[in-house]
Amino acid sequence: MADTPLQFAGREDEAEPQITVAGVLVNAVKGAVADVQDYAMLCGRTLVTLVTPPFYLQDVLQQMDSIGAGSLPIILLSGFFIGAVMVLQTGAQFTRFGQTSLTGDVVAIALVRELGPSLTGLLVTGRCATGIASELGSMLVTEQVDAMRAMGTDPVRKLVAPRVIATLLTLPLLTAMTDFMGLLGGCVASVFSLRLTAVEFWRRAIDALDFADIMQGFTKPFFFAFILATIGCYKGLTVRGGTQGVGRATTQAAVLSSVMIIVADAFLTKVALYFADKLF
Amino acid sequence: MAATRPMTSALTSSSDSGPTIKFERVRIRFEGRDILREVSFRVQERETLVLLGETGTGKTLSLKLAAGLLRPSRGNIQVLGRDISGMAERDLLAFRRQIGFVFQEGALFDSMTVGENVAYRLHEDRVKSDEIEPRVREVLRFVELEHTLDLFPSELSGGMRRRVSIARALINQPPIVLYDSPTAGLDPVTSQTIITLILRLRDVFGVTALLATQRLQDGFALANFRYDATTKRVVHSVSNGNAAGAARMAATRFLVLRDGGVYFEGGQEELADTKDEYLKRFLV
Numbered sequence: 001m002a003d004t005p006l007q008f009a010g011r012e013d014e015a016e017p018q019i020t021v022a023g024v025l026v027n028a029v030k031g032a033v034a035d036v037q038d039y040a041m042l043c044g045r046t047l048v049t050l051v052t053p054p055f056y057l058q059d060v061l062q063q064m065d066s067i068g069a070g071s072l073p074i075i076l077l078s079g080f081f082i083g084a085v086m087v088l089q090t091g092a093q094f095t096r097f098g099q100t101s102l103t104g105d106v107v108a109i110a111l112v113r114e115l116g117p118s119l120t121g122l123l124v125t126g127r128c129a130t131g132i133a134s135e136l137g138s139m140l141v142t143e144q145v146d147a148m149r150a151m152g153t154d155p156v157r158k159l160v161a162p163r164v165i166a167t168l169l170t171l172p173l174l175t176a177m178t179d180f181m182g183l184l185g186g187c188v189a190s191v192f193s194l195r196l197t198a199v200e201f202w203r204r205a206i207d208a209l210d211f212a213d214i215m216q217g218f219t220k221p222f223f224f225a226f227i228l229a230t231i232g233c234y235k236g237l238t239v240r241g242g243t244q245g246v247g248r249a250t251t252q253a254a255v256l257s258s259v260m261i262i263v264a265d266a267f268l269t270k271v272a273l274y275f276a277d278k279l280f
Numbered sequence: 281m282a283a284t285r286p287m288t289s290a291l292t293s294s295s296d297s298g299p300t301i302k303f304e305r306v307r308i309r310f311e312g313r314d315i316l317r318e319v320s321f322r323v324q325e326r327e328t329l330v331l332l333g334e335t336g337t338g339k340t341l342s343l344k345l346a347a348g349l350l351r352p353s354r355g356n357i358q359v360l361g362r363d364i365s366g367m368a369e370r371d372l373l374a375f376r377r378q379i380g381f382v383f384q385e386g387a388l389f390d391s392m393t394v395g396e397n398v399a400y401r402l403h404e405d406r407v408k409s410d411e412i413e414p415r416v417r418e419v420l421r422f423v424e425l426e427h428t429l430d431l432f433p434s435e436l437s438g439g440m441r442r443r444v445s446i447a448r449a450l451i452n453q454p455p456i457v458l459y460d461s462p463t464a465g466l467d468p469v470t471s472q473t474i475i476t477l478i479l480r481l482r483d484v485f486g487v488t489a490l491l492a493t494q495r496l497q498d499g500f501a502l503a504n505f506r507y508d509a510t511t512k513r514v515v516h517s518v519s520n521g522n523a524a525g526a527a528r529m530a531a532t533r534f535l536v537l538r539d540g541g542v543y544f545e546g547g548q549e550e551l552a553d554t555k556d557e558y559l560k561r562f563l564v
Contacts, residue, residue: 147381151400
């Protein structure tokens with residue numbers, strides 16, 4: 001990415017060796033390591049810009065509108081039906097044991113602890129990480145990023161930081177909306193499918209949750225937000241190969257962010273359960 | 281800009297008498313290949329250096345190096361008396377505010393209007409909002425595009441985008457302007473309009489310029505003509521029998537890049553009278 005804002009120019013490339021299988025593998029590994037290094041440096045620079053002026057508040061608000069408010073319809077709709085499907089699936093099993101009243105407990109715990117944060121992260125990834133990558137990638141190939149640097153603006157500060165801040169602020173709120181809509185969808189499905197009363201469903205759902213569940217459910221979105229926003233920005237700012245490269249970067253941003261969110265979820269769950277055990 | 285900050289105040293730049301831009305044995309490599317090798321040249325204050333060369337010879341790279349957008353693998357680059365090849369990115373960001381850069385395709389921010397594009401740097405510099413609009417209007421008037429203030433770049437023609445890009449580069453009156461193929465892909469009439477703007481900037485405001493182009497006629501136009509601020513017309517440099525004065529006022533030199541190195545450096549006469557077969561290809 002020698003001619004991108006993330007270039008660490010002056011880094012001299014070695015002359016291409018004769019093509020062999022081992023050579024190709026070594027180059028692939030080197031490329032992957034260099035990618036990780038560049039991504040880590042972007043994350044580091046982003047974290048610095050989050051706490052040092054100047055800040056682009058207007059850009060943050062614009063991005064919050066785009067990422068947060070813009071994602072609300074898909075979040076509300078998906079959340080509602082995820083809750084409903086959970087009730088339909090679990091309710092059928094509980095009916096066999098005459099324990100349909102437990103449906104509220106299961107839906108609440110599963111949604112708040114796990115499904116709410118991870119599904120919201122994945123949905124927002126599909127909508128926003130790709131959008132960020134394609135937007136920044138297009139700016140890069142049309143030299144708008146270079147123009148920004150030429151006018152004395154740090155692209156990490158102007159383009160990356162507002163998107164990261166906006167995602168960090170909105171994803172937990174969107175997760176809360178997913179949780180609520182999921183419970184609402186579960187309640188509707190319980191009433192019409194399992195003949196539970198709405199009061200009973202909500203009482204069981206609320207009673208089932210404790211502070212550790214809430215903590216777990218609302219800690220994860222911050223990590224997921226950072227992952228999806230930084231990967232989207234990184235892929236956008238490292239586009240190579242013109243408009244075709246933008247398409248490729250967009251796909252990579254979606255795939256990589258989704259995979260990383262799922263991987264991070266596994267580790268975060270383990271850590272959260274450990275702390276829940278120790279602290280609460 | 282009108283009353284409070286006239287554009288003519290722009291060009292009191294480097295206080296030292298050395299070159300405004302100096303490349304010393306600059307080399308840059310990408311993917312194992314030298315794109316520029318041992319490139320050295322100087323651009324004096326108020327001088328225009330025309331970088332000629334075929335596609336891929338490193339003209340745009342040279343401009344980006346001069347603006348500090350890229351760092352050389354080796355060598356030294358001085359701009360306005362400061363060594364920028366080893367400067368930290370943070371310092372470079374501040375330093376680049378003294379340089380205007382006109383990108384080949386304009387590189388206008390497509391989500392902003394023309395007015396917002398031109399005002400971008402002023403907003404970055406936290407200029408008072410009541411100062412911004414008059415200054416934006418003045419530079420847009422300079423490029424004869426004041427009526428496009430509220431349009432988006434996508435609504436402009438290619439030539440208009442280049443002119444807006446020039447206006448954007450001028451807004452804070454930089455002493456140096458770098459032009460990357462400003463007439464590439466434009467029709468002759470629009471190209472002439474762009475060249476006239478460059479002449480005005482050079483002759484009225486004394487801008488030091490590096491201009492990358494594949495079109496020799498652009499360079500010859502800069503060498504042979506000047507903008508007369510009194511009559512507000514482009515005139516031949518030797519008109520009124522004042523050729524020496526015109527040459528002193530705004531020298532134009534040529535530098536031809538080939539295979540990553542400097543192939544030719546000199547004035548218009550040397551280039552026009554060359555016997556070199558490669559250089560003659562530019563003259564056809």
